[in-house]
Amino acid sequence: MVKEVERAGIPIVQMANLVLVAKNIGANRIVPTISIPHPLGDPNTPKEEQWKLRYHRVGIALQGLMTDIEQQTVFDV
Numbered sequence: 001m002v003k004e005v006e007r008a009g010i011p012i013v014q015m016a017n018l019v020l021v022a023k024n025i026g027a028n029r030i031v032p033t034i035s036i037p038h039p040l041g042d043p044n045t046p047k048e049e050q051w052k053l054r055y056h057r058v059g060i061a062l063q064g065l066m067t068d069i070e071q072q073t074v075f076d077v
Contacts, residue, residue, distance in 0.1 A: 002027045013061040015039060019074055029064040030074045031057060 014027035033039035041050040
């Protein structure tokens with residue numbers, strides 16, 4: 001589905017912890033996440049720390065939307 005939305009001219013950022021799977025399905029902009037059950041946080045950390053993790057990763061995803069790319073790109077977190 002990611003590829004079809006991008007073909008329509010709408011940029012997509014795939015946030016996934018299985019980066020190789022995201023690459024194989026054809027996602028062009030990929031932001032690695034933390035884990036499958038908790039992609040943007042770690043329930044073993046204080047709420048403030050979880051908020052920082054989420055804020056940081058979503059910020060990278062937003063930067064990815066604004067980045068012009070020519071090939072598949074995995075953004076560093």
